[in-house]
Amino acid sequence: MVAAILSLRWRVLIHQFQRDWWRLVFVAVGVIWSLSLVPLLVYGSAELSTQSHETKQFSLVAISGLIGFAWIVVPLLATGVDDSLDPARFAPWGLDAKRLMPGLGLAAFTTVPAMFFVAVAGVMAATWRGEERQSAVLCVAAVGAALTVMAWVFSARIATLWAVRLLATRAAKVVVSTLAALAVALLASIVTLVRSEGIENVLGSEATIVLTQWGRTPIGAGMTAPQSIVLGNEWGAVLRLATLAAWVVLLYFAWRAAVAHVLVNPVSRGGGARRSRDAVLESARRTGLLQSRLTPVTKAVLVRTLRSWRSDPRYITQLVGAVVFPLMIGGLALVFAGDAGVWVAALPVALAVTIGWGRHNDIAYDSSGVWLDVVSGVRGVDILRGRLLGVALWASPAVVAASAVVANLAHRWDVFPAVAATALGALGVSLGVAAFTSIAMPYRVPAPGESPFGADAGSIGASLAGQVVSSLGTGAVVPIVAAPLVFAFVWGGAWWIVALVWAPLGGIAVTWLGTALAGKWYDARTGRLVGAVG
Amino acid sequence: MPSDRPALGLYGLRKRFGRTVAVDGIDLEIPSGAFYGLLGPNGAGKTTTLSMATGLLTPDAGMVMVNGVDLWKHPREAKPMLGVLPDGLRTFDRLTGSELISYAGILRGLDPDVVRARRDDLLAALDLGTAGGTLVTDFSAGMAKKIGLACALIHAPSILVLDEPFEAVDPVSATGIRSILQTFVASGGTVVISSHVMALVERMCDRVAIVGAGRVLAEGTLDDVRGSGDLEARFVELVGDASEQRDLTWLQQS
Numbered sequence: 126m127v128a129a130i131l132s133l134r135w136r137v138l139i140h141q142f143q144r145d146w147w148r149l150v151f152v153a154v155g156v157i158w159s160l161s162l163v164p165l166l167v168y169g170s171a172e173l174s175t176q177s178h179e180t181k182q183f184s185l186v187a188i189s190g191l192i193g194f195a196w197i198v199v200p201l202l203a204t205g206v207d208d209s210l211d212p213a214r215f216a217p218w219g220l221d222a223k224r225l226m227p228g229l230g231l232a233a234f235t236t237v238p239a240m241f242f243v244a245v246a247g248v249m250a251a252t253w254r255g256e257e258r259q260s261a262v263l264c265v266a267a268v269g270a271a272l273t274v275m276a277w278v279f280s281a282r283i284a285t286l287w288a289v290r291l292l293a294t295r296a297a298k299v300v301v302s303t304l305a306a307l308a309v310a311l312l313a314s315i316v317t318l319v320r321s322e323g324i325e326n327v328l329g330s331e332a333t334i335v336l337t338q339w340g341r342t343p344i345g346a347g348m349t350a351p352q353s354i355v356l357g358n359e360w361g362a363v364l365r366l367a368t369l370a371a372w373v374v375l376l377y378f379a380w381r382a383a384v385a386h387v388l389v390n391p392v393s394r395g396g397g398a399r400r401s402r403d404a405v406l407e408s409a410r411r412t413g414l415l416q417s418r419l420t421p422v423t424k425a426v427l428v429r430t431l432r433s434w435r436s437d438p439r440y441i442t443q444l445v446g447a448v449v450f451p452l453m454i455g456g457l458a459l460v461f462a463g464d465a466g467v468w469v470a471a472l473p474v475a476l477a478v479t480i481g482w483g484r485h486n487d488i489a490y491d492s493s494g495v496w497l498d499v500v501s502g503v504r505g506v507d508i509l510r511g512r513l514l515g516v517a518l519w520a521s522p523a524v525v526a527a528s529a530v531v532a533n534l535a536h537r538w539d540v541f542p543a544v545a546a547t548a549l550g551a552l553g554v555s556l557g558v559a560a561f562t563s564i565a566m567p568y569r570v571p572a573p574g575e576s577p578f579g580a581d582a583g584s585i586g587a588s589l590a591g592q593v594v595s596s597l598g599t600g601a602v603v604p605i606v607a608a609p610l611v612f613a614f615v616w617g618g619a620w621w622i623v624a625l626v627w628a629p630l631g632g633i634a635v636t637w638l639g640t641a642l643a644g645k646w647y648d649a650r651t652g653r654l655v656g657a658v659g
Numbered sequence: 660m661p662s663d664r665p666a667l668g669l670y671g672l673r674k675r676f677g678r679t680v681a682v683d684g685i686d687l688e689i690p691s692g693a694f695y696g697l698l699g700p701n702g703a704g705k706t707t708t709l710s711m712a713t714g715l716l717t718p719d720a721g722m723v724m725v726n727g728v729d730l731w732k733h734p735r736e737a738k739p740m741l742g743v744l745p746d747g748l749r750t751f752d753r754l755t756g757s758e759l760i761s762y763a764g765i766l767r768g769l770d771p772d773v774v775r776a777r778r779d780d781l782l783a784a785l786d787l788g789t790a791g792g793t794l795v796t797d798f799s800a801g802m803a804k805k806i807g808l809a810c811a812l813i814h815a816p817s818i819l820v821l822d823e824p825f826e827a828v829d830p831v832s833a834t835g836i837r838s839i840l841q842t843f844v845a846s847g848g849t850v851v852i853s854s855h856v857m858a859l860v861e862r863m864c865d866r867v868a869i870v871g872a873g874r875v876l877a878e879g880t881l882d883d884v885r886g887s888g889d890l891e892a893r894f895v896e897l898v899g900d901a902s903e904q905r906d907l908t909w910l911q912q913s
Binding site for chain 2 (some may be wrong): 140203210262299336399400401403404405409410420422425428429433436437492493497498499500501502503618651652653655
């Protein structure tokens with residue numbers, strides 16, 4: 126069975142390359158990028174190997190922890206992960222998880238990221254050279270590194286399978302909101318701590334305590350075991366490796382249990398929800414300030430778009446990814462850059478651009494229903510404005526809130542109005558560009574009910590092209606609305622007022638123009654859209 | 660009173676996907692008031708043809724006329740006359756059955772009060788009463804087909820184009836759908852269905868076309884096409900039989 130699964134993976138890979146040569150380019154770029162990092166890794170390892178064993182231990186535990194965290198988080202936030210060996214695809218053949226798992230386990234190490242991080246772990250283990258009893262230390266370091274890589278890879282698989290399972294339940298919103306709130310609270314605590322005590326003090330005290338304790342857990346044990354040998358504590362090393370090995374075995378069985386569940390429990394897509402209200406009809410009757418300005422079609426599209434953002438796992442994962450990445454980067458910037466004014470402006474604007482840019486393939490997420498819009502002969506602009514409003518209604522408060530949070534952290538409430546206005550303008554222009562690219566270069570995404578973390582075979586090349594073009598378009602337009610804010614930070618004076626007025630106007634203008642033009646293109650391309658995204 | 664102008668006219672339709680020619684010059688005229696069956700083996704080009712006939716797929720060449728209006732030149736005039744049920748395409752699965760029918764009605768420009776009344780009628784007629792509050796994502800295949808049919812009917816079009824409308828539908832519901840469609844045709848409407856089920860087509864349709872390899876192999880009234888035999892025999896004769904099929908002796912149990 127192991128040979129059959131590895132052979133299957135190889136065959137699927139070959140067929141994917143034959144169908145979409147861009148995929149090969151994508152893999153080649155990944156390999157070249159990975160290889161380009163090797164000299165830096167070797168240099169870092171050589172430098173670190175000359176330091177004290179305490180420094181080595183703390184550094185390696187910290188790096189290992191960050192990599193382990195990335196292995197869990199990145200596949201969940203960055204959709205489009207290779208899903209050629211998704212266990213759910215084996216369900217029709219009646220195989221049990223026990224027979225599948227050895228093959229799936231080995232195949233998990235045949236991806237470019239897995240092979241790269243095997244090399245990274247090897248370099249990390251080699252950092253322990255130069256210590257007394259070098260052979261024993263390096264031997265333990267190698268075993269610890271190998272087990273740590275297994276823990277990284279297995280954790281990622283479990284996280285993805287459990288996330289798919291969670292997102293299909295009615296508790297998904299509560300759990301995702303709680304996790305997001307905890308992440309934000311943790312980030313805010315770290316920022317506050319660093320800003321009150323200074324980065325040097327935090328690294329010298331709290332970070333040391335955290336890393337020491339982390340090294341005692343199974344997750345960090347692989348990196349601390351060599352130090353036990355250095356200190357002459359052989360049994361300590363054995364204990365740490367045994368703890369880590371037990372953790373890996375536990376992860377393996379947890380993965381097997383998750384696979385066994387997937388094989389006989391297809392994702393329950395709606396969670397059994399029932400609704401007595403007809404939100405589409407209710408919306409059609411509303412005559413509020415916003416509704417009276419919308420066409421009936423736009424109102425109907427808005428209702429279903431908002432429903433998707435609330436309940437479709439594919440949308441929820443995108444929402445979390447769009448918000449978390451800028452917050453993480455902004456948090457790090459606040460930690461290391463202090464209250465430099467530029468970060469106050471950059472974070473909310475970056476958040477707005479990330480959310481807007483993320484909609485560059487918006488129509489593809491609508492693949493399940495494009496046909497109904499097309500056969501009904503409605504205007505594309507009404508569809509696009511309904512979908513865009515469905516994003517703006519949650520994204521606008523989000524970027525204003527982000528502006529308020531960073532203004533408060535940096536004690537710069539004076540710049541809050543201009544920053545919030547510019548962020549809203551940036552959201553508008555990036556959504557306007559996204560409306561255009563979603564019609565011009567749509568590519569296939571996971572269909573409703575499929576794993577939201579997977580990529581459709583053959584979509585990688587198209588997605589790469591679509592992302593590059595939308596990035597260029599967004600990069601060209603955002604500076605137009607953001608420039609007055611930059612000038613305000615540099616020269617001050619009337620530029621603050623200009624930023625306050627110019628950015629929202631620019632945002633509205635580009636959104637309006639973008640959806641109008643994209644709508645006309647939608648009308649001209651209706652006969653191609655269904656095939657392109659369906 | 661049927662008019663001389665065809666309800667749906669397909670003229671020189673062609674479609675190629677890469678090296679594969681899916682539709683190779685199809686010409687069909689479907690009279691107003693006809694119950695028309697489009698037959699063909701898997702991969703014959705039925706779905707591709709119907710997709711081009713309803714505005715879902717741009718033809719490489721050819722023309723589609725809906726009651727005399729060029730669909731691809733004047734879609735805003737032609738599409739309101741069509742009710743479409745495609746095969747193999749999903750639909751907005753986060754709406755409930757009721758909401759999906761309402762959504763289709765709003766897209767078609769109906770007043771909300773009209774939509775509400777027709778929605779309730781359709782849910783009852785298609786035996787979907789309990790499904791009205793259930794998310795489409797939780798529907799069985801047959802329920803999804805019926806809700807799709809409701810969406811195709813809500814604006815009372817003059818032509819229904821239904822791709823495999825009875826697939827996965829239980830016999831009781833199928834009887835109900837048949838009755839709705841036959842009443843629709845009796846009142847002057849036109850129905851075009853694609854199907855593999857010969858008995859069903861013989862029972863319902865008055866005209867048929869058999870397509871194979873993207874071309875029309877036979878077309879006319881049911882009696883013209885089947886001749887002295889039955890429709891299945893004629894179908895097999897036109898598209899090829901299974902005489903070359905390998906005998907799977909290893910599958911036999913005794």
